[in-house]
Amino acid sequence: MRKLPRAFYDRDTIAVARDLLGKHLVHVCGGAARIGRIVEVEAYLGPHDLAAHSAKGLTPRTQVMFGPPGHAYVYLIYGMYWCMNVVTQREGQASAVLLRALEPVKNIDEHTRGPGLLCRAMRIDKRLNGHDLLSRDFYIADAPPHEPLTIVKRPRVGVDYAGHWAKRLLRFYIKGNPFVSKR
DNA sequence: TGCACGATGAAC
DNA sequence: TTCATCGTGCAC
Numbered sequence: 224m225r226k227l228p229r230a231f232y233d234r235d236t237i238a239v240a241r242d243l244l245g246k247h248l249v250h251v252c253g254g255a256a257r258i259g260r261i262v263e264v265e266a267y268l269g270p271h272d273l274a275a276h277s278a279k280g281l282t283p284r285t286q287v288m289f290g291p292p293g294h295a296y297v298y299l300i301y302g303m304y305w306c307m308n309v310v311t312q313r314e315g316q317a318s319a320v321l322l323r324a325l326e327p328v329k330n331i332d333e334h335t336r337g338p339g340l341l342c343r344a345m346r347i348d349k350r351l352n353g354h355d356l357l358s359r360d361f362y363i364a365d366a367p368p369h370e371p372l373t374i375v376k377r378p379r380v381g382v383d384y385a386g387h388w389a390k391r392l393l394r395f396y397i398k399g400n401p402f403v404s405k406r
Numbered sequence: 407t408g409c410a411c412g413a414t415g416a417a418c
Numbered sequence: 419t420t421c422a423t424c425g426t427g428c429a430c
Contacts, residue, residue: 279427283426284426300425301411302412303422303424304414321413336415338414340414340415381414384412
């Protein structure tokens with residue numbers, strides 16, 4: 224399947240988030256290609272979005288978010304889980320889409336509901352922070368044709384501290400998909 | 407140099 | 419509702 228081009232990521236973050244649903248995340252490591260179908264995401268709209276890490280400004284951790292689109296922003300949460308985002312829009316916009324759940328396709332187990340488990344199943348950790356998603360071993364690709372998706376919009380998870388930004392409907396998932404995270 | 411806390415997940 | 423577990427950002 225066709226690898227998504229840089230131009231796919233260099234667009235409005237909400238559009239990228241919605242369009243990522245149904246696409247295939249691919250990680251080739253240890254001789255195996257691990258593949259999962261993206262079924263749940265969240266959009267983080269830049270430094271003015273108080274729920275986004277980039278709202279803290281340009282720091283060692285957030286510098287990938289401030290970089291060019293089409294790169295992976297991977298960070299540690301609660302001291303034990305990795306979370307993966309794809310950087311969107313042009314360099315400096317500091318926007319990204321968090322991948323929250325996958326439907327297993329190949330070489331991964333069934334524990335892919337939620338951003339932490341998703342990364343564990345796909346063998347994603349800090350080594351992939353800043354990795355170019357147009358690379359040979361880590362990328363997102365078009366998936367085989369499927370029925371038109373019904374997309375559900377909800378508030379993002381775990382961002383109650385972000386004031387009115389916590390109320391925005393920036394979590395998107397495929398309606399009825401059994402691998403969407405609970406909550 | 408210290409410390410409070412988090413875009414989580416599982417157990418109780 | 420509690421807890422595991424640690425890098426990050428900011429206070430001191």
